[in-house]
Amino acid sequence: MVKVTLSSGTAQQFTNGVTEVNVEAKNVRQMFKALEANFPGLGEEIQTSMSVAIDGVILPDPFLEEVTEASEIFVLPKIGGG
Amino acid sequence: MNEQPKQFKWVGTRAIRPDGVDKVTGRAMYGADLSLPGMVEGKVVRSPHAHARIISIDTSKAEALNGVTAVITAADMPVADSKPVASGEAMINFKDLANNVLAREKALYEGQAVAAVAAKTADIAEQAAALIVVNYEVLPHVIDVMEAIKEDAPVLHDDMFTGGVKPKPEKASNVANRVEFALGDADAGFAAADLVIERQFTTEPVHQGYIEPHAVVADMNPDGKVDVFCSSQGHFMVRAFCSQLLHIEMSKIKVTAAEIGGGFGGKTTVYLEPLAIMLSRKSGRPVRMTMSREEVFRGSGATSGAAMTIKMGATKDGKITGAYAELYLQAGAFPGSPVGPAAMTAFAPYDLANVKVVGFDVVSNRQKVVAYRAPGAPISEYGVESVVDELASELGIDPIEIRSMNGAKEGTQAAYGVKFGTIGFQETLDAAKATEHFKTPLGPNQGRGVASGFWFNIGGESCAGIRINEDGSISLTEGSPDIGGSRASMALMAAETLGVDYNKIKPSVVDTDATGYHFVTGGSRVTFATGMAVVEASKAAIDELRARAAQIWDVDVEGVVWEDGHAKPASTNVGDFEPMSLAELAKVANKTGGPISGHADINAKGAGPAFGTHICDVEVDPDTGHVTVLRYTAVQDAGRAIHPGYVEGQIQGGAVQGIGWALNEEYIYDENGCLENAGFLDYRVPVASDLPMIDAIIVEVPNPTHPFGVRGVGEVPIIPPLAAVSNAVAAATGVRFNRLPLSPPTILAGIAAKK
Amino acid sequence: MAKHHITTTINGEEAEYLCEPQETLLDVLRDQVGLTGTKEGCSSGDCGACSVMLDGRLVCSCLVLGVEAGGKSVETIEGMADGEDLHPLQQKFLEEAALQCGFCTPGVLIAAKALLDTNNNPTETEVRYWLAGNLCRCTGYDKIIRAVMDTAADMRGA
Numbered sequence: 004m005v006k007v008t009l010s011s012g013t014a015q016q017f018t019n020g021v022t023e024v025n026v027e028a029k030n031v032r033q034m035f036k037a038l039e040a041n042f043p044g045l046g047e048e049i050q051t052s053m054s055v056a057i058d059g060v061i062l063p064d065p066f067l068e069e070v071t072e073a074s075e076i077f078v079l080p081k082i083g084g085g
Numbered sequence: 086m087n088e089q090p091k092q093f094k095w096v097g098t099r100a101i102r103p104d105g106v107d108k109v110t111g112r113a114m115y116g117a118d119l120s121l122p123g124m125v126e127g128k129v130v131r132s133p134h135a136h137a138r139i140i141s142i143d144t145s146k147a148e149a150l151n152g153v154t155a156v157i158t159a160a161d162m163p164v165a166d167s168k169p170v171a172s173g174e175a176m177i178n179f180k181d182l183a184n185n186v187l188a189r190e191k192a193l194y195e196g197q198a199v200a201a202v203a204a205k206t207a208d209i210a211e212q213a214a215a216l217i218v219v220n221y222e223v224l225p226h227v228i229d230v231m232e233a234i235k236e237d238a239p240v241l242h243d244d245m246f247t248g249g250v251k252p253k254p255e256k257a258s259n260v261a262n263r264v265e266f267a268l269g270d271a272d273a274g275f276a277a278a279d280l281v282i283e284r285q286f287t288t289e290p291v292h293q294g295y296i297e298p299h300a301v302v303a304d305m306n307p308d309g310k311v312d313v314f315c316s317s318q319g320h321f322m323v324r325a326f327c328s329q330l331l332h333i334e335m336s337k338i339k340v341t342a343a344e345i346g347g348g349f350g351g352k353t354t355v356y357l358e359p360l361a362i363m364l365s366r367k368s369g370r371p372v373r374m375t376m377s378r379e380e381v382f383r384g385s386g387a388t389s390g391a392a393m394t395i396k397m398g399a400t401k402d403g404k405i406t407g408a409y410a411e412l413y414l415q416a417g418a419f420p421g422s423p424v425g426p427a428a429m430t431a432f433a434p435y436d437l438a439n440v441k442v443v444g445f446d447v448v449s450n451r452q453k454v455v456a457y458r459a460p461g462a463p464i465s466e467y468g469v470e471s472v473v474d475e476l477a478s479e480l481g482i483d484p485i486e487i488r489s490m491n492g493a494k495e496g497t498q499a500a501y502g503v504k505f506g507t508i509g510f511q512e513t514l515d516a517a518k519a520t521e522h523f524k525t526p527l528g529p530n531q532g533r534g535v536a537s538g539f540w541f542n543i544g545g546e547s548c549a550g551i552r553i554n555e556d557g558s559i560s561l562t563e564g565s566p567d568i569g570g571s572r573a574s575m576a577l578m579a580a581e582t583l584g585v586d587y588n589k590i591k592p593s594v595v596d597t598d599a600t601g602y603h604f605v606t607g608g609s610r611v612t613f614a615t616g617m618a619v620v621e622a623s624k625a626a627i628d629e630l631r632a633r634a635a636q637i638w639d640v641d642v643e644g645v646v647w648e649d650g651h652a653k654p655a656s657t658n659v660g661d662f663e664p665m666s667l668a669e670l671a672k673v674a675n676k677t678g679g680p681i682s683g684h685a686d687i688n689a690k691g692a693g694p695a696f697g698t699h700i701c702d703v704e705v706d707p708d709t710g711h712v713t714v715l716r717y718t719a720v721q722d723a724g725r726a727i728h729p730g731y732v733e734g735q736i737q738g739g740a741v742q743g744i745g746w747a748l749n750e751e752y753i754y755d756e757n758g759c760l761e762n763a764g765f766l767d768y769r770v771p772v773a774s775d776l777p778m779i780d781a782i783i784v785e786v787p788n789p790t791h792p793f794g795v796r797g798v799g800e801v802p803i804i805p806p807l808a809a810v811s812n813a814v815a816a817a818t819g820v821r822f823n824r825l826p827l828s829p830p831t832i833l834a835g836i837a838a839k840k
Numbered sequence: 841m842a843k844h845h846i847t848t849t850i851n852g853e854e855a856e857y858l859c860e861p862q863e864t865l866l867d868v869l870r871d872q873v874g875l876t877g878t879k880e881g882c883s884s885g886d887c888g889a890c891s892v893m894l895d896g897r898l899v900c901s902c903l904v905l906g907v908e909a910g911g912k913s914v915e916t917i918e919g920m921a922d923g924e925d926l927h928p929l930q931q932k933f934l935e936e937a938a939l940q941c942g943f944c945t946p947g948v949l950i951a952a953k954a955l956l957d958t959n960n961n962p963t964e965t966e967v968r969y970w971l972a973g974n975l976c977r978c979t980g981y982d983k984i985i986r987a988v989m990d991t992a993a994d995m996r997g998a
Contacts, residue, residue: 099935099937101934101935102934102937104942105933105934105939106926106930106934108939108942108945109917109926109930109933109934109939109942109945109946109949110877110917110918110920110921110926110930111875111876111877111878111916111917111918111920111946112877113942114876115876115879115943117870117876117880118870118876120871120874208860208862293977294977295941295943295977296879296881296887296889296941296943296944296975296976296977297879297881297941297943298880298881344941344942344943345941346879346881346941346942346943346944347940347941347943347977347978348941349977375880377883378881378882378883378884378886378887568940568941569940569941569978570937570940728937730936730937730983731937731940733937733982733983734937734940734978734979734980734983735940737979737980737981737982737983738940738977738978738979738980739980740980741979741980741981742977742980764882764884764886765881765882765884765886765887765975766884766886770975770977771980771981772972772973772975773967773968773969773971773972773974773976773981773984773985774965774968774969774971774972775972776968776980776981776982778964778982778985778986779980779982781982
């Protein structure tokens, strides 16, 4: 199981306010699928419009990365800049 | 951090930039400097109304004018689906972008493009533009963010329902989106505090103020191929957006990056480019379009005006126990203010257990905001850094000390979730505290302010090619428009990696046909991400050079190392060979397999967050309300300064933009929602005589994921000045204004109210 | 509208052009003469990007008509270097990273040269006020002011 932490705003929309959710996944692709299966709309929302931070590294296009029980995974909005 | 020699030969030197001579002699070609045979000039017709339905557009008189080659309206443009499309960093709704480029049903702000013409001369184009009759039904408008969220405010989009809330609202409103971040329990945090301060702040809309107006030349061939030459922060962005808007395959559009006369985020989208292509298609000629300064102010760029509530609580000894922020940011005519990053950065410099931030993205009848240096962060961090200053002063704690006590460190979890890796916030505070500036006494009517700032920095797609020429010189290609000396940084990193003379390397920013996709020059990413691609391409070239030497020496490639620009035997066991220089290997490349090169096409990850701390001294004239900045010091963690001169320049320039935001700059609207100060005379950016020297102090806490430790520098320096200046003004006057800009009338009114 | 035939001297060479009566010197330089080093930032005399010398006087070329240059001498950024030899100001701007995007640079250099031609020992305040009509949005002016002061010091020493 991997633990995925959502912002409180995202949690209110998709997980009844639960900010830490656990899903079975070995990589980000599986994580998205599992999130979508458990919380319809969430996996899709993250893939299309959000970034994921894994162990402190913000990834705007996460997909191939491996995740483990020890991974610190946060979902956050995409970041650009001037 | 990768194994690197402690001392660098090229990295960290102040080399002359490769594009420098062109830029001091007037040779460099900016957006408006290209002329093509047969070229005609384009001109945009803009809405004079802040909010109006377009009933009809009559172009017949304009089309009949002698010398006019084309007239276009939204009817000439494909209809875009209302659907967000991932495009680089952000989601782009191409229906909104299409409407922003050329209004279809409604004009949503004064200055929005509604039609465009092309004619043989700029004069004729202007006459033709005046002959286009647009019949409008003027609608009620709203500009101010807090007015726009009211129940009875005019609604800009009747199909827009607030996102980010559950259940979905049934009524359309101007609130496009809501974001929320929380850690722990903010209310419990306030209950544990000895002192709680809650303040409301406002900031006014400001413009990036690049000196070069938007400019483009587009030339469409009868076979559908398009050449575009324009000033932008990303020619791949221009290609992608024009392709989507005009339904032209990307491979048919070649965009060449002109030299760019400043952008600061404001040139990360398209305005004129799709119009110029459409006009060229209709005219059958190349079309040049340039914005006037007035058009720049009314119809491009600019960032949000904002309103916010900031609440923070601390114990007597200065430990911050709770924090809350509520942010309202103008998006302009279409959704997409920087409220997300504003919310994420607000409290990011601090290690807080109990924090909550709520943000609202609000549309109103202004131009669609576009990125401006650390989008959103100067606004939210202005409020937070003002309250931190007030906490310090109420509690009798030194303003740097309170930041040190509560400052984020490695392992701190930011309110937006992520745990920081190696960061240098504390180091900037220590360096600021150690300055002679911080210890110098002040005189009457003078005050000192301190503030800090945080920005994430980003990575993203970049490519680089290293081609080793027959004579041993090196052509370096990449595709990040050079907005402030990045060619020099790229060449320095290549020289360091390859072990060759900097002057042997010629870097070029090449067109969209000649390299792979690059994300825009923005987010402080180029030295980090494109730099990473350059280092990887250099390493690939080194591997090839080693392989060539191995062939010549008849040894395994593992037996060849690359040191100081030479292939050398790894040990005496390999054999007794004279080292071969890069130039020697290049000379015989034809015998060892042909030309030698190295390439890297990457999506750079692991951008290093950066922090800055600024100290500002001001003197306030109690009779006029005029604020003079007496002294300014800006400290920043750059990770590694590849070219310290241009790093200092970023810090100094960003600080001065922040000073302008704090003191002078604001959009002023009349009762019809029309901009009253669309020129440099009335929209006053800082001039040389307004300012002292800006002392830039570079701190280097290397980013472990970059081969040289680069973090990125461009964004952070605009963040602290807003609060540093206003904290200094508060110290000088004894009045906390909690609004920007601190123009003389505001200051005088505040001083009078205090009396 | 009849065009005017204007004869003038640009960067020491005799030049002639045809221009409309309402055309600015800036537009003439850029569009008729092909000297695009002089930049347009505002067309209202507020930014200084179009600074040129007209008969030895520093002017915003967007506020001068093309016809007004008739019989006069115009100096632009293209005439500042002597062949391959950069003017000391140009050299110093490169050495001290006094430009970022480079768009305001031609106007700043023309204005700074006008100052140093008459005052080779300006104070920081004099330089700041002299260049107050040349907007730069990238540098915060720090390195520009230093480069001008350092050039003046070099020229005095030489």
